[in-house]
Amino acid sequence: MSATAPSPVTHAVHGRVRSLHRKPETRSEHGLPKPVVPEIRIVPGGVEGDFNRYRHEDQQDEPTQAVLLMPVEMIRRLNGEGWPIREGDIGENVTTEGIPYGEFHPGDRFRVGDAVLEVSKPCTPCTNLELLPYVGAAKGPIFLKTMLGRRGWYASVVKEGTIRTGDTIERA
Numbered sequence: 001m002s003a004t005a006p007s008p009v010t011h012a013v014h015g016r017v018r019s020l021h022r023k024p025e026t027r028s029e030h031g032l033p034k035p036v037v038p039e040i041r042i043v044p045g046g047v048e049g050d051f052n053r054y055r056h057e058d059q060q061d062e063p064t065q066a067v068l069l070m071p072v073e074m075i076r077r078l079n080g081e082g083w084p085i086r087e088g089d090i091g092e093n094v095t096t097e098g099i100p101y102g103e104f105h106p107g108d109r110f111r112v113g114d115a116v117l118e119v120s121k122p123c124t125p126c127t128n129l130e131l132l133p134y135v136g137a138a139k140g141p142i143f144l145k146t147m148l149g150r151r152g153w154y155a156s157v158v159k160e161g162t163i164r165t166g167d168t169i170e171r172a
Contacts, residue, residue: 033091034091110169127144
């Protein structure tokens with residue numbers, strides 16, 4: 001009798017789009033926070049009309065970093081720790097609701113509105129977060145440490161489409 005490894009259990013995961021964020025390139029401005037918009041168009045390179053200087057200039061528009069997802073549950077947890085983060089503050093494009101942070105893993109695919117996204121890796125906190133008015137240079141190091149492993153998830157675009165506030169998110 002040969003032993004086989006158990007197959008991974010893939011259970012249904014459902015959530016919804018709580019809010020969407022996009023910020024066009026604006027001279028002399030950084031990309032944080034990203035304002036709320038009612039819908040976004042996902043194209044192969046990411047969110048149409050969204051500009052991320054780091055991803056564009058330093059990462060040459062790396063496709064595995066096309067879209068940033070952030071669960072509102074993590075924002076609420078950080079709020080409970082005293083950080084007054086609002087949706088869009090940390091640069092996410094899609095604020096999710098109903099899917100815990102730990103339910104996102106590299107390789108997971110999610111249908112979000114008409115689009116399909118594949119989680120690629122966690123987003124590493126950067127010093128641009130110090131630009132948030134409640135952080136600043138003095139609190140920057142502690143905030144970056146607090147955000148480590150909690151800043152959201154990068155995703156690549158598998159299928160382009162439109163995402164609207166309130167759309168369902170489910171495993172694809």
